[in-house]
Amino acid sequence: MKKRKIEIMDTTLRDGEQTSGVSFSAPEKLTIAKLLIEELHVDRIEIASARVSEGEFEAVKNITKWAKTHDHLDKIEILTFVDKGQSINWMKRAGATVQNLLTKGSLNHLTHQLKKTPEQHFSEIKETIELAKKEGIVSNVYLEDWSNGMRNSEDYVFQFLDFLTKQSVARILLPDTLGILTPSETYKYFSKITTKYPNIHFDFHAHNDYDLGVANVMEGIKAGAKGLHLTVNGMGERAGNAPLASVVAVVNDFFKNEVEISVKETALYSVSKLIETFSGFRIPVNKPIVGENVFTQTAGIHADGDNKNNLYFNDLMPNRFGRKRKYALGKTSGKANIEKNLQELGLALNNEDLKKVTQRIIELGDKKELVTKEDLPYIISDVLHNNLYEERITIESYVLTHSKGLKPSTTVAVKIDGELYEEHAQGDGQFDAFMNALNKLYTKKNMVLPKLVDYAVRIPPGSNSDALCETIITWKTNEKQFITRGLDSDQTVSAIKATKKMLNI
Numbered sequence: 001m002k003k004r005k006i007e008i009m010d011t012t013l014r015d016g017e018q019t020s021g022v023s024f025s026a027p028e029k030l031t032i033a034k035l036l037i038e039e040l041h042v043d044r045i046e047i048a049s050a051r052v053s054e055g056e057f058e059a060v061k062n063i064t065k066w067a068k069t070h071d072h073l074d075k076i077e078i079l080t081f082v083d084k085g086q087s088i089n090w091m092k093r094a095g096a097t098v099q100n101l102l103t104k105g106s107l108n109h110l111t112h113q114l115k116k117t118p119e120q121h122f123s124e125i126k127e128t129i130e131l132a133k134k135e136g137i138v139s140n141v142y143l144e145d146w147s148n149g150m151r152n153s154e155d156y157v158f159q160f161l162d163f164l165t166k167q168s169v170a171r172i173l174l175p176d177t178l179g180i181l182t183p184s185e186t187y188k189y190f191s192k193i194t195t196k197y198p199n200i201h202f203d204f205h206a207h208n209d210y211d212l213g214v215a216n217v218m219e220g221i222k223a224g225a226k227g228l229h230l231t232v233n234g235m236g237e238r239a240g241n242a243p244l245a246s247v248v249a250v251v252n253d254f255f256k257n258e259v260e261i262s263v264k265e266t267a268l269y270s271v272s273k274l275i276e277t278f279s280g281f282r283i284p285v286n287k288p289i290v291g292e293n294v295f296t297q298t299a300g301i302h303a304d305g306d307n308k309n310n311l312y313f314n315d316l317m318p319n320r321f322g323r324k325r326k327y328a329l330g331k332t333s334g335k336a337n338i339e340k341n342l343q344e345l346g347l348a349l350n351n352e353d354l355k356k357v358t359q360r361i362i363e364l365g366d367k368k369e370l371v372t373k374e375d376l377p378y379i380i381s382d383v384l385h386n387n388l389y390e391e392r393i394t395i396e397s398y399v400l401t402h403s404k405g406l407k408p409s410t411t412v413a414v415k416i417d418g419e420l421y422e423e424h425a426q427g428d429g430q431f432d433a434f435m436n437a438l439n440k441l442y443t444k445k446n447m448v449l450p451k452l453v454d455y456a457v458r459i460p461p462g463s464n465s466d467a468l469c470e471t472i473i474t475w476k477t478n479e480k481q482f483i484t485r486g487l488d489s490d491q492t493v494s495a496i497k498a499t500k501k502m503l504n505i
């Protein structure tokens with residue numbers, strides 16, 4: 001059976017940017033647009049609403065300029081308004097050629113927001129579409145609040161669709177604007193429309209207010225949607241949109257015999273992380289496919305089962321998405337978790353020693369301390385007194401200064417291979433000064449410090465004393481990325497403790 005191709009329209013740069021507190025700069029938008037099209041292979045991207053701002057205009061201009069020279073211009077879409085040609089003029093000056101015209105898909109919105117009759121609205125839409133055509137612009141049309149329209153003013157929706165399907169429109173975009181639909185309603189309303197207009201291209205645009213975005217997308221697919229609107233990390237207004245990564249996995253696993261999409265699974269994670277960095281919108285650790293924890297086995301029984309015929313694997317194998325399975329270390333670890341981590345470090349222990357190390361990790365977990373793979377050599381040395389891990393580099397002493405009107409500064413003394421070195425530096429904060437001093441020292445020794453890529457501070461969950469502070473730092477070298485943690489009642493000292501571990505990895 002020939003598979004049905006479904007277009008993936010990514011709207012991270014338009015609806016995703018409507019996440020409260022998020023604003024992408026023009027260079028960030030260009031980088032993301034390139035990645036979405038050339039790395040992820042989405043079919044279309046919606047990059048802005050027309051008329052928003054000068055910065056947005058520049059961002060669109062940069063993207064259309066690039067897209068034109070790379071034969072992608074027809075993949076770049078702009079949300080526009082029924083505004084007597086103002087939006088068309090804006091997007092034309094910005095070099096875009098596809099508009100997603102925002103119209104009213106419910107009588108309620110039409111009557112109370114635009115305060116117009118259907119006849120007036122349709123006539124203005126017709127004018128806008130004809131003007132667009134004259135300017136060489138392709139029109140897709142959004143029926144905003146379509147889902148409420150189907151619930152409360154179905155006659156209006158069909159009157160509107162009868163009119164629209166006679167216009168020069170490439171696609172009709174049906175949004176569940178307020179995320180109100182249940183899966184069964186999505187199927188009922190969407191299939192009513194695809195049954196009546198079988199030759200028209202309808203996109204489905206889901207929102208996640210009830211956490212039903214992905215489930216509703218599945219029903220939209222079953223009901224004949226030819227395009228899906230998604231965002232990276234489920235960003236978007238209020239509770240966001242249906243997340244791209246989850247939908248891609250769902251389509252590939254549950255519709256594999258009937259539907260095909262062009263998105264490259266292996267690029268999902270890296271794009272997701274980059275957008276997390278640009279947006280500052282943190283990916284929840286349990287977010288399917290892209291969350292930090294979703295490929296980590298925590299329970300000892302699960303790690304053991306992975307060794308025995310992969311009993312705890314499902315179809316969501318991490319390598320599909322450019323990721324690796326991890327085995328957590330803590331209270332619920334068993335021998336199997338520890339062994340998996342030791343293998344990665346190229347270490348092995350006999351059964352007796354393995355039991356002792358496991359016991360220590362469980363004790364640390366009981367004290368709410370989080371243990372990483374990188375901590376293992378230290379723990380082994382400590383438990384077995386075997387000097388397995390002799391520290392080549394040690395921080396011997398340091399002074400941190402902080403005063404009003406002067407830049408923070410640090411003097412640090414570090415022993416490298418038994419020899420003592422001292423260095424002084426200033427910085428924007430005490431830890432920054434500390435890192436600058438270390439960096440100066442390393443540079444003199446022709447050594448290179450790993451790059452700090454993420455820095456998070458928190459009170460350890462459930463900690464009995466809120467005087468304790470945990471710093472979790474992610475480092476990157478040319479070969480690898482790794483995390484170290486430090487725990488102390490002083491925030492800078494906890495960061496220095498995390499840094500101390502990094503020096504010997």
Ligand SMILES: CC(=O)SCCNC(=O)CCNC(=O)[C@H](O)C(C)(C)COP(=O)(O)OP(=O)(O)OC[C@H]1O[C@@H](n2cnc3c(N)ncnc32)[C@H](O)[C@@H]1OP(=O)(O)O
Binds near residue numbers: 050051053081
């Ligand atoms: C489903 C969605 O997520 S739609 C997202 C749409 N995108 C955006 O809103 C982008 C961000 N918005 C903006 O930057 C601004 O709102 C602008 C530039 C679009 C308009 O700004 P302003 O002129 O200041 O007006 P304001 O923000 O108050 O917008 C409301 C006006 O738009 C009108 N409007 C609402 N929907 C539409 C539409 N589809 N077409 C035309 N006008 C519309 C309203 O009736 C109202 O007009 P009024 O002032 O004459 O009553």
